[in-house]
Amino acid sequence: MKTLKYRWVTVGQEYRYSAAPGKGDDLRRGTACTALTVPRPGSKPANVLVQWPDGHTAIVPSGVLRAV
DSSP states (O other), X not given: OOOOEETTEETTOEEEEOOOTTSXXXXXXXXXXXXXXXXXXXXXXXXXXXXXXXXXXXEEEGGGEEEO
């Protein structure tokens, strides 16, 4: 099975959501989420579908995800 990966983001891996203050979801800043999909190589913007442990999903830019 091929691992789906975009730069440092890999499907199924956990990342810390770290959007800048006032950008994105302020309540979820600093919490861990799991990448469900990654963008195609070279796509702009490079958005990732993520899911938090409580089941909430969101599409976020790949640049706001940090390795846990």
